Amino acid sequence: MNIKKQLGSKIKRLRQKKGYTQEQLAEKMGIATRTLSGIEIGENFVTAETLEKVFDVLEVSGSELFAFDHLKSQEELIEEIVSDLYNIKDREKIETIYKIVKATMND
DSSP states (O other): OOHHHHHHHHHHHHHHHHTOOHHHHHHHHTSOHHHHHHHHTTSSOOOHHHHHHHHHHHTOOHHHHTOOGGGSOHHHHHHHHHHHHHTOOOHHHHHHHHHHHHHHHTO
8 A cells, every 4th residue: 555545544544533524624624625535545645734734633643644554454463463462571461461352352
């Protein structure tokens, strides 16, 4: 996935998390809905000015917005998690992670 698609996907997820429609977010940012749609599908790339508006309106930092590790395939994520777990030596940390996983599985 290229950077435009990754960034667009991330903006879309953040928009949905905030409960905004494309129209609402576009209005808050002062851009056309068509422009936002193009950004979200990876057709258009954000300008520096639009990027600043994304930070402000979605209340997100640059490091959070450009963190794309979670966009890996499900298999890659599972493999990475398992590998990380095997490297944990602290029993307390392992127990905490176990409790978190179990709690999320009950949803």
